[in-house]
Amino acid sequence: MEQAGEEFFHDFRQELLAGAEANGRFQLDEFMETVAEELVETGFTEGFELCHFRAQRGMRVDGYWFNDEGVLDLFIADFDSRNELASLTKTELDAAFRRVANFFEASANKYLAAELEVTSPEYGLARQIADRKDVIRQVNLILFSERTLSERIQALPDTEVAGVPVTHHIWDVSRLHRQRSSRSHKEPLDLDFEQMFGKGVACLPAHLETDAYQSYLMVMPAEVLATLYERFGARLLEQNVRTFLQARGNVNQGIKATILNEPGMFFAYNNGITATAQSVETATTSFGLAITRVVDLQIVNGGQTTASLFHTRKRDKADLSQIFVQMKLSVIDSQQSEMVVPKISEYANTQNRVNAADFFSNHPFHVRMEGFSRRIWAPAQKGSPRETRWFYERARGQYADAQSKLTPAEQRRFKAEHPKPQMFTKTDLAKFENVWDDHPKWVNLGSQKNFSQYATRICREWEKLSDKFDEFYFKRAIARVIIFRSAEKIISSQPWYNGGYRANIVAYTLAVLGEIAKRNQKNINFSTIWDKQKIDSVLERTIAIISEIVHEDITNPPQGISNISEWCKKEACWKQVQLRLPELEQLLPGEFFENLITADQQITEIQIVPEKQKNDDLVDEQQQISATPLVSKWQKFWRKVRESSS
Numbered sequence: 001m002e003q004a005g006e007e008f009f010h011d012f013r014q015e016l017l018a019g020a021e022a023n024g025r026f027q028l029d030e031f032m033e034t035v036a037e038e039l040v041e042t043g044f045t046e047g048f049e050l051c052h053f054r055a056q057r058g059m060r061v062d063g064y065w066f067n068d069e070g071v072l073d074l075f076i077a078d079f080d081s082r083n084e085l086a087s088l089t090k091t092e093l094d095a096a097f098r099r100v101a102n103f104f105e106a107s108a109n110k111y112l113a114a115e116l117e118v119t120s121p122e123y124g125l126a127r128q129i130a131d132r133k134d135v136i137r138q139v140n141l142i143l144f145s146e147r148t149l150s151e152r153i154q155a156l157p158d159t160e161v162a163g164v165p166v167t168h169h170i171w172d173v174s175r176l177h178r179q180r181s182s183r184s185h186k187e188p189l190d191l192d193f194e195q196m197f198g199k200g201v202a203c204l205p206a207h208l209e210t211d212a213y214q215s216y217l218m219v220m221p222a223e224v225l226a227t228l229y230e231r232f233g234a235r236l237l238e239q240n241v242r243t244f245l246q247a248r249g250n251v252n253q254g255i256k257a258t259i260l261n262e263p264g265m266f267f268a269y270n271n272g273i274t275a276t277a278q279s280v281e282t283a284t285t286s287f288g289l290a291i292t293r294v295v296d297l298q299i300v301n302g303g304q305t306t307a308s309l310f311h312t313r314k315r316d317k318a319d320l321s322q323i324f325v326q327m328k329l330s331v332i333d334s335q336q337s338e339m340v341v342p343k344i345s346e347y348a349n350t351q352n353r354v355n356a357a358d359f360f361s362n363h364p365f366h367v368r369m370e371g372f373s374r375r376i377w378a379p380a381q382k383g384s385p386r387e388t389r390w391f392y393e394r395a396r397g398q399y400a401d402a403q404s405k406l407t408p409a410e411q412r413r414f415k416a417e418h419p420k421p422q423m424f425t426k427t428d429l430a431k432f433e434n435v436w437d438d439h440p441k442w443v444n445l446g447s448q449k450n451f452s453q454y455a456t457r458i459c460r461e462w463e464k465l466s467d468k469f470d471e472f473y474f475k476r477a478i479a480r481v482i483i484f485r486s487a488e489k490i491i492s493s494q495p496w497y498n499g500g501y502r503a504n505i506v507a508y509t510l511a512v513l514g515e516i517a518k519r520n521q522k523n524i525n526f527s528t529i530w531d532k533q534k535i536d537s538v539l540e541r542t543i544a545i546i547s548e549i550v551h552e553d554i555t556n557p558p559q560g561i562s563n564i565s566e567w568c569k570k571e572a573c574w575k576q577v578q579l580r581l582p583e584l585e586q587l588l589p590g591e592f593f594e595n596l597i598t599a600d601q602q603i604t605e606i607q608i609v610p611e612k613q614k615n616d617d618l619v620d621e622q623q624q625i626s627a628t629p630l631v632s633k634w635q636k637f638w639r640k641v642r643e644s645s646s
Contacts, residue, residue, distance in 0.1 A: 008177040009085040024489030031079045035144045043235045045073050047446030053122035060099040070137035076100040078145035088147040103162045108133045108162040119501040119555045124563040138165050145172040188296030200290030214331040222323035225292040226310040237303045263322045273302030361395040370394040373476040383535045390478050391423040399423045420536035430454035432480045440511035444568040479526035486535045491547045504568040509547040522596035538591045545587050549567035
């Protein structure tokens with residue numbers, strides 16, 4: 001186990017080095033962003049904003065995220081680009097948490113913002129803490145460490161800072177390794193009801209001994225549900241439900257009215273909750289069978305009921321003691337969860353015409369994009385001896401899983417053909433696409449809300465004309481990936497760039513780029529970018545010019561707006577930026593406009609006919625069928641029969 005940890009550390013370090021180079025980031029930024037992406041994907045946090053601040057008075061912060069429910073996540077890094085895996089001591093751990101707690105306390109009670117540069121990210125964070133201190137109900141202090149901590153020190157007691165409850169969370173390299181190694185690629189919640197609430201929850205078995213899985217009907221006290229949501233938030237919600245809920249209000253008004261006015265009728269009026277778990281423990285009590293422990297509880301339908309119970313208790317001081325909710329709990333082991341849980345969620349959420357449940361990793365759109373990424377070779381870059389592929393990770397962990405059963409030599413070949421910088425996920429794709437085809441504010445709202453918006457839009461477009469998502473769409477998407485990552489590097493190297501708001505600047509820069517092309521009734525020549533696998537010097541200069549104006553504009557918000565990251569999430573920000581477009585067009589090189597092409601020119605470059613798309617889909621389906629163990633087994637059997645008879 002220790003050797004595996006060492007191997008993971010060195011692989012992770014190489015991943016960071018390659019990522020920092022590919023993304024044009026400092027290693028510390030790459031470390032924070034990489035770990036944060038893992039946590040966002042699995043629901044541990046809703047989002048992440050980089051914000052580095054260190055002071056001699058024992059204060060430090062490296063990132064943050066405010067959610068819509070009064071919870072502030074503050075992140076601090078333990079990172080020094082170490083060459084060898086080392087241990088993190090309890091003394092160092094306590095010191096790190098003390099520094100980030102000091103930052104919060106100084107921001108909330110001593111108006112730290114007054115001492116900071118107004119255009120800096122740390123000013124925006126400190127000012128936002130001061131402005132919101134009356135509505136912040138909880139602060140989560142989260143340490144990211146490249147070192148390993150003794151398992152005996154994985155939990156720290158909850159405290160208070162500036163009168164606000166504070167929890168402590170440690171994500172060291174060992175915990176990250178465990179998460180990546182787990183089949184479900186997320187750290188499951190282990191809920192001991194007896195320890196947490198003093199007793200189990202009454203249940204009725206709803207399965208036969210011969211059934212392939214267990215199922216229970218439960219009567220959940222509303223107090224228990226609200227408390228679980230308060231402590232674990234979005235981690236309770238299955239990913240697609242979590243994504244969908246973030247696009248809606250937190251409280252359903254009908255549910256709220258029942259809680260406040262007719263609590264005794266809640267059980268009768270409410271549809272209840274559908275949930276899954278990896279495993280459960282039961283015990284026979286004086287009131288019958290009860291579930292005492294649940295591992296990886298995930299709510300796949302009823303997330304809004306759960307959130308509404310919590311918010312109504314908090315905001316309206318509602319008494320939940322007389323309210324109960326029916327729950328159907330299916331126990332699905334981790335090996336079946338990837339296929340079964342999405343189906344349960346999909347069928348349980350049929351009342352929503354278009355929602356994120358329609359956009360699971362096995363949605364035909366994702367399957368098609370995955371097929372393209374495994375089949376299409378990207379042209380070799382100048383000076384490179386071989387072609388490569390862009391690896392689309394349709395489901396979490398596919399890139400690592402694809403290598404897990406390969407020999408060392410095969411792994412080297414795989415990585416040469418699928419370089420890690422050319423791996424991208426569903427949320428990555430949503431980010432790269434939405435800045436061009438939707439609105440830059442979505443990207444600034446965080447990966448989950450941005451993905452929700454992308455999912456809704458693509459589902460709607462898929463139903464109208466699925467054939468449009470062809471090789472042209474895939475190659476154009478890769479060209480947009482290249483532009484996005486090039487923009488990150490270009491902006492980081494500009495003399496005016498001070499290290500803050502890069503994600504915001506990139507999003508608005510590319511949105512402006514697309515808007516200028518659209519106003520000229522033209523398009524960026526994505527096919528040329530695909531062919532060269534890079535952008536040319538003209539586009540580089542164009543991005544540099546636009547980004548400087550964008551930076552100047554977004555860091556000078558209207559009077560009364562203190563946090564630039566929050567300003568970038570507003571419709572008004574995009575409108576203000578657009579007012580500069582006539583001025584911007586005059587500054588851009590003439591070659592930029594000469595290189596723009598019409599929509600017809602773009603499509604004829606790499607468009608494929610619908611009939612070919614259908615044939616390609618059929619080939620992909622046949623390959624998937626052939627890859628299943630049972631089919632492969634029979635193929636080998638008949639091959640041996642033919643060989644023996646010839």
